[in-house]
Amino acid sequence: VHPNSIHICAVVVEYKTKTGRVNKGVATNWLKNKMPTDNGHKATVPMYIRKSQFRLPFKSTNPVIMVGPGTGIAPFMGFIQERRWLKEQ
Numbered sequence: 001v002h003p004n005s006i007h008i009c010a011v012v013v014e015y016k017t018k019t020g021r022v023n024k025g026v027a028t029n030w031l032k033n034k035m036p037t038d039n040g041h042k043a044t045v046p047m048y049i050r051k052s053q054f055r056l057p058f059k060s061t062n063p064v065i066m067v068g069p070g071t072g073i074a075p076f077m078g079f080i081q082e083r084r085w086l087k088e089q
Contacts, residue, residue, distance in 0.1 A: 001081045006047065009074040052078070060086040 012032050013025030034043035056064060056079055064083075066076045 001078075001085045006049070007077070009072070009077055011072070054079075056082060 008031065010028050010031060012028045014022065014029070016022050031045070034045055036042055060083060064079070066079065068075055
């Protein structure tokens with residue numbers, strides 16, 4: 001669906017503990033600080049990408065139940081996009 005780009009789905013984690021200390025997610029805040037700036041500076045992020053071994057059912061009409069307790073929607077975005085792409089073909 002997007003052969004020449006990588007999409008990231010993340011929520012910047014930042015919360016205050018009961019003691020009043022502010023905790024920040026390490027990875028999400030690091031990524032947030034890598035965002036392009038107004039002066040046009042483009043950030044680079046080192047990544048290792050591997051091909052997924054997971055495959056959706058061959059027939060795109062077969063229903064799929066996706067459960068992500070605590071992971072959110074990010075792991076499933078590619079599957080949803082692939083299903084949409086197959087439907088449009």
